[in-house]
Amino acid sequence: MAGWAIAVHGGAGVDPNLPLDRQEEAKKLLARCLNLGIDALRSDHPAIDVVELVVRELESDPLFNSGRGSALTEDGTVEMEASIMDGPKRRCGAVSGLTTVKNPISLARLVMDKSPHSYLAFSGAEEFARQQGVEMVCNDYFITEENVGMLKLAKEANSILFDYRIPNAGLEKCSASVETPLQMNGLPISVYAPE
């Protein structure tokens, strides 16, 4: 039997101007999450428990776009989604439209383990969370100053931004980074704004 292996990601599409200190911050978080997973694998935890454990850690840290630190909707709120899948029997669970569940990935796990379904969304998912007794917080918990600024930028540019971590510098610098019209699927992003 081959050994264990693990990989984590914090999003693709990184602003080329990301300052070094922000890059170091991201690398530290990735290394911390990797080590969390490695310790669990060395203690013989099954893969499905390890992926949930690591993603919970990433959701709780505001650095990346998930859980606390999630991107904001056009209304300035947070709507989160997550999914999990266990290879051996291809069992899976997914959730969307969560606004108060502290760790979406754990609710996806409960959908997989404790419900006859594969996917629950919006009010149904929130109701299931209450029944399962998972930790729930108000939507403000997920909103960060930085993302309020990013949403302002996106609205000014009338665009939809990906997992860009735009430097903390003043808005003038940030607005420069959204001047180049963003493409999505080969079309100007503004095509999608009405969508």
Next chain:
Amino acid sequence: TVGCVVVDSQGRCAAATSTGGLMNKRSGRIGDSPLIGAGTYACGLCGVSCTGEGEAIIRGTLAREVAAVMEYKGMGLQEAVSYVVEERLDEGKAGLIAVSSNGEVACGFNTTGMFRGCATEAGFMEVGIW
């Protein structure tokens, strides 16, 4: 978007992905992360987690595609990851991480960087952005 893929010492694969979606998105918009087969997939062969332009990942059923080319074309993990990122995204921009049941780990992206880290029991460990 964040994700984790793992193969344990019994050779069992798993994948998990979580996200807040796109900044300034319409309320009610669903991306690739919660869609099994698009943003997340795991089977007896591999575990995959994707990130990037959700609409392109959904259209390309990107995560399942890695498992499919391994299953039907007999590709190895890194070859499958590279093939899928190069051939299945059209003009879309995305990245993915993957592990295989024989303890390999791989990643691929066509964006300007992806926050990622990987490690194996043999002692390999890497954290990268660009």
